[in-house]
Amino acid sequence: MRFAANIGLAALVTLVALVALRVLMVVAGGVFGLLFGLLWFGLKIVVVVGVFWFVLKIVAPDAARKLKGTFR
Numbered sequence: 001m002r003f004a005a006n007i008g009l010a011a012l013v014t015l016v017a018l019v020a021l022r023v024l025m026v027v028a029g030g031v032f033g034l035l036f037g038l039l040w041f042g043l044k045i046v047v048v049v050g051v052f053w054f055v056l057k058i059v060a061p062d063a064a065r066k067l068k069g070t071f072r
Contacts, residue, residue: 057064 053064056067
């Protein structure tokens with residue numbers, strides 16, 4: 001009888017651990033998804049600003065120099 005109780009307890013502990021692991025993975029997946037989404041958004045902003053800066057340097061070099069001095 002004691003052996004059956006130990007087996008049942010081990011099964012219960014394993015089930016609780018699997019449920020906790022599943023919840024942890026769902027939360028971690030959400031956090032990683034949010035971080036990668038923010039990283040992707042930041043990369044888009046960097047590309048747009050880089051293209052803007054490149055065009056500005058070609059079209060109006062004086063304005064680009066003035067703008068560069070403003071941010072330094």
